[in-house]
Amino acid sequence: MTHDFHEFIIGGVLFAPFVTYAASALAIILVLRPILRLIGFATIFSHVSIAEFSLYVVVLSSLVLLA
Known part of the structure; x- marks a missing residue:
C-alpha cells in the first residue's frame, strides 16, 4: 500500500x-x-514537563498513524 503524501x-x-503533523499536535x-x-x-505526576512531552508524543504519533 502506498501513501500519497501531500x-x-x-x-x-x-x-x-x-512538519504539519508536529504543528497540529502542538x-x-x-x-x-x-x-x-x-x-x-x-498533581498526578512528579515531572509534569516529561508527562506533557509524553502526551505530545502520543498525540503526534496518533496523527501520523491516522493520516
Whole structure:
C-alpha cells in the first residue's frame, strides 16, 4: 500500500507532512493544557514537563498513524 503524501506549501517552500503533523499536535496540546490544569494533571505526576512531552508524543504519533 502506498501513501500519497501531500506537502504543505508556504511561499513556495515545501514542508514535509511530518512538519504539519508536529504543528497540529502542538496546537492540540496548547488547547489541552488549560483543561489539564483544571483537572489537576500536575498533581498526578512528579515531572509534569516529561508527562506533557509524553502526551505530545502520543498525540503526534496518533496523527501520523491516522493520516
